[in-house]
Amino acid sequence: MNLLAFDTSTDALSIAVQHGARVWQHSGAGGAQASATLIPAIRDLLAQAGLSFDQLDAVVFGRGPGSFTGLRTACAVAQGLAFGARGGQGVPVLPVDTLLAVAEEARAQHGCTRVVATLDARMNEVYAAPFEWQADGRWQVPQDFQLLAPEALAVADGWTVAGNARAAYGERLAPQAPHMHALPTAAALLRLAPALLAAGAGVAADAALPRYIRDKVAQTTAEREAARQAAPAPQT
Structure with a gap:
């Protein structure tokens, strides 16, 4: 091809x-x-x-x-x-x-077959999804993609965390799991x-369309004002 x-x-x-x-x-x-x-x-x-x-x-x-x-x-x-x-x-x-591509790169470079693919989402969050390599030469996705704080990422035994999020968050991201850098x-x-x-x-x-997990990264002026007015008054 x-x-x-x-x-x-x-x-x-x-x-x-x-x-x-x-x-x-x-x-x-x-x-x-x-x-x-x-x-x-x-x-x-x-x-x-x-x-x-x-x-x-x-x-x-x-x-x-x-x-x-x-x-x-x-x-x-x-x-x-x-x-x-x-x-x-x-x-x-x-x-x-892109998370599927991270898993594939981890497999090709490091031989990983059970991968929690992660990418730095900025704003103290990571994109993450698990991928498992099958005998038929395809990746299976056990669950949907997530956007979460690095401390919230749960990794089961036998799985490797791959991506670029470790460099950004260090021990905050799955400290007990093995990590591989992959893009x-x-x-x-x-x-x-x-x-x-x-x-x-x-x-x-x-x-052909992009895939956004975080739909919005900024509030409008009106949304910020509405949030300010809805916030509870400070205690005196």
Whole structure:
């Protein structure tokens, strides 16, 4: 398959291109810089692989959870590239959960098969979800994604915590569990893509959307004022 994959959900930008059995990779600074560097880096990597947009079978991106700005950037770029490919006929877009990509990276790099994937959600919270590798070569998700304080993460015996949240919260995050650093890399997205595409997870460009676990990070002025008025008066 000919695939383009990228993730901008964290502070690290990750891009990978698969041309047949070969893979080319690029990494760089994510965050606010990703919106300016993503498309030029994609063009350069496709050129290295000897591919054009019209030769792609799908565009794969990390849909979240993660940085709001990063997710919007990745989704918009994936939609635009997919719409314009093949002379405007378009190619499918495959949105992949970033926590799933964390679990896959932990498996590939460290051999982990029972992973609690975590990503720093900022604001003293983490995104988390458990994943268990099955004999058929697929990941099972025992429960839905969570947004919680690092101290609230419960990890059963035999499970490894993987992601980038440990670096942010240290011993506040599952101190008794083994930890592995892992990010939702574009290479992980490529490894996940064939099975997901075969299962029908690819969508038309206009149906590709980010996945937000935290729906809102800021209150409007009116909401702050309403909260202030509803708060109990201080004791005197």
